[in-house]
Amino acid sequence: MNATLKGALLGAATLFILLIVVALIVILTGGYNVAATDRHNPIVSWALTTTMNNSVRRQAAGIEPPAEFTSAMVAAGAGEYKAMCSHCHGGIGQSRAEWAEVMLPKPPPLAEAAREWDPKDVFWLVKHGVKMSGMPAFGPTHDDKTIWNIVAFVKALPEMPAEQYAGYSSDHAEEMHDHQAHEESDTPHHH
Numbered sequence: 001m002n003a004t005l006k007g008a009l010l011g012a013a014t015l016f017i018l019l020i021v022v023a024l025i026v027i028l029t030g031g032y033n034v035a036a037t038d039r040h041n042p043i044v045s046w047a048l049t050t051t052m053n054n055s056v057r058r059q060a061a062g063i064e065p066p067a068e069f070t071s072a073m074v075a076a077g078a079g080e081y082k083a084m085c086s087h088c089h090g091g092i093g094q095s096r097a098e099w100a101e102v103m104l105p106k107p108p109p110l111a112e113a114a115r116e117w118d119p120k121d122v123f124w125l126v127k128h129g130v131k132m133s134g135m136p137a138f139g140p141t142h143d144d145k146t147i148w149n150i151v152a153f154v155k156a157l158p159e160m161p162a163e164q165y166a167g168y169s170s171d172h173a174e175e176m177h178d179h180q181a182h183e184e185s186d187t188p189h190h191h
């Protein structure tokens with residue numbers, strides 16, 4: 001090994017150790033402000049967004065969507081969306097809840113964001129959620145069929161007229177059935 005190469009390797013190793021020390025100092029001293037009211041440093045912002053985009057597409061790669069999304073699926077997904085998603089993501093002619101306005105990251109309006117994701121990506125996002133972002137996982141509490149209905153609705157959002165959106169009720173049937181079944185089996189009947 002010649003002297004120039006040795007010097008370069010030594011320089012790279014020193015720089016690497018220095019970066020780790022700086023990162024540790026920032027982590028251990030509270031040097032990075034986690035306030036949602038503070039903007040991300042552009043490098044952190046790039047790293048987080050790129051990680052999220054690539055991770056979702058990679059994780060969702062093997063998912064098989066249903067052959068078609070019927071209007072019955074869209075209608076069934078609408079109730080779920082209005083009950084569980086609209087406070088954060090808004091709707092057609094409906095803004096987010098005030099508290100969702102000040103989240104970081106801010107939940108994107110799905111009427112636009114839904115165009116950029118394949119149905120299998122939306123399915124994965126809804127089923128598993130996104131770490132450290134506030135996007136919840138609905139998989140532990142909802143079956144795949146319900147999640148595909150939500151996907152059908154979300155993918156229909158970009159082309160949906162405001163009147164159609166407004167016409168859907170915010171009932172989500174499944175939870176109500178579960179709730180009734182619970183009451184019937186758990187509570188004694190009074191006649």
Ligand code: HEC
Pocket residue numbers: 052080081084085086088089100103104105106107108110113114116117122125126130133134135136138150154
């Ligand atoms: C408590 C607020 C909250 C709720 C409720 C919520 N989300 Fe999210 N969602 C987020 C946030 C925050 C992000 C941004 C994540 C990121 O950028 O890392 C997000 C991201 C997404 C994305 C990816 C969009 C993009 O381009 O970044 C989709 C799709 C999505 N949510 C769908 C849903 C659906 C469907 C529901 C309801 C079943 C839902 N979300 C409920 C907060 C929420």
